[in-house]
Amino acid sequence: MMADERKCLLSSAQLNKHEKHKKPNNTVTHGGIELARQKTIFVCQNCGYKAPKWLGRCPGCGVWNSFVEELTEIAHQDRGRRQHPLVRPQRIDKVAIEKEVRQKTGLSEFDRTLGGGVVPGSLVLIGGDPGIGKSTLILQVVQRLAKRGLRTLYISGEESVQQIKMRAERISADSSELYLLSGTCLEDVIDRIDEISPRIIVVDSIQTIFTDSLSSAPGSIGQVREVTNRLMNLAKVSGIAIFLIGHVTKDGAIAGPKVLEHSVDTVLYFEGDGSHMYRILRSVKNRYGPTNEIGVFEMMDNGLEEVGNPSRIFLEERSMDVSGSVVIPCMEGSRPILVEIQALVCDSSLAIPRRTTIGVDPNRVSLLAAVLAKRGGVNLSDKDIFINVAGGIKIDEPAIDLGIISTTASSFLNKPIARNTVIFGEVGLSGEVRGVSQTELRLKEAVKLGFSRSLISKKSIKILKGKIDMEVIGVSSIQELLEVVF
Ligand code: TYD
Ligand code: MG
Secondary structure (H helix, E strand, C coil), rough: CCCHHHHHHHHHHHHHHHHHHCCCCCCEECCCCEEEEECCCECCCCCEEEEEECCCCCCCCCCCCCEEEEECCHHHHHHHHCCCCCCCCHHHHHHHCCCCCCCCCHHHHHHHHHHEHHHHHHCEEEEEECCCCHHHHHHHHHHHHHHCCCEEEEECCCCCHHHHHHHHHHHCCCCCEEEEECCCHHHHHHHHHHHHHEEEEEECCCCCCEEECCCCCCCCHHHHHHHHHHHHHHHHHHHEEEEEECCCCCCCCCCHHHHHHHHHEEEEEEEEECCCCCEEEEEEEEECCCCCCCEEEEECCCCCEECCCHHHHHCCCCCCCCEEEEEEEEEEECCCEEEEEEEEEECCCCCCCCCCEECCCCCHHHHHHHHHHHHHCCCCEEEEEEEEECCCCCCHHHHHHHHHHHHHHHHHHHHCCCCCCCCCEECCCEEECCCCCCHHHHHHHHHHHCEEEEEEEHHHCCCCCCCCCCCEEEEEEHHHHHHCCC
């Protein structure tokens, strides 16, 4: 942080302290009695109707439960002036960029997901289900940053400093530059930030921190949004990188990370289900890097461990020569990952047969089943179809189309697909097979894991440049695919 900016932050904090002792200026007198001037207002999130009190149903648009507390414009003006006394417009050619601004954490799965390291002054939201390991992950990250001499403040509204220390011992985090603070009031926390001037701040979790200026409960949409906006200001003015932890909640009463996605720089989601030890960190928004990057971790007794070669673990428990199983090289951000897709086709007892999926979009499966029936002559109208991506990973790219078609046909015909084969490509409604991006990278990853045969679109073969050490077969329609595979 630049010296004059620091001074201004400090002075604004000191100003705040003085103001607490002074007669507040947001009061009006009425008949000799002081009344607080309205500083907050409730606004319908659907139509913008404003009301001085919370209302269950909006008189403007009739929507239920849409009112959120917000600061009035008067309060906003005060706050803006206090926080930005030195921020001025700068000419673009005068703006200096420091060299190598990113700070690497050394946890390469995390760095890659962030787009190459932590950007100073950025606000990063890490969302995930409760208990998935967000606190553990972020503690490991800041521990490494602190070891590199970046002073870090870990603010927890959920746990006491003793509890954080217990977790820190488990993952052997003991850097002298790592400061812990247990607190929930934003104004207090900002005073403490001024005292120790950290370079990195963690707020765990955003739903537990509240600001004095709103009367609604911590975790409500108004609070979460306001606290995030203030932290965003702090990050931008001071150059401190801030990590926010947000619990994904099913209930509407506590605001989830979704309401914050637009106001932060980077959004990472930490996913995985309880039964699998694997955790996937996925970037869904990144102002400073590519999105859809993933980092794979495994939860151990002493914290999270990086998984350097995710394809291996996703294929680890693949069973031998059974029907309804195929391996597909998928792109996750810039990295190819091999996953197994399983299908089970069986007689249905329902009038409308089931299309149940785990890890892929059920609508896509319905569509592909229809294409397979019409163009491939495989009648699935009285069959239930179940599709599962092994390993608990979710895939959302058209390259899996051909895989889904072949594994469904394999289960229907009860004929296994050769074990050494990978299949990928997009399928159109007329049954044509189209090429997908990064064909070469996908094939190379498959070669690395010992696959010796691949089925891809005919067009993709033409654009392959380098030598691929495997048999590459091109198909142009799903009829051709079925002939080659079975
Ligand atoms: P936690 O980071 O507290 O989750 P979150 O902050 O997302 O709510 O960790 C949750 C789980 O991780 C908890 O059930 C215990 C487990 N865990 C381990 O298995 N190994 C460890 O080293 C640590 C610290 C936690
Ligand atoms: Mg936690």
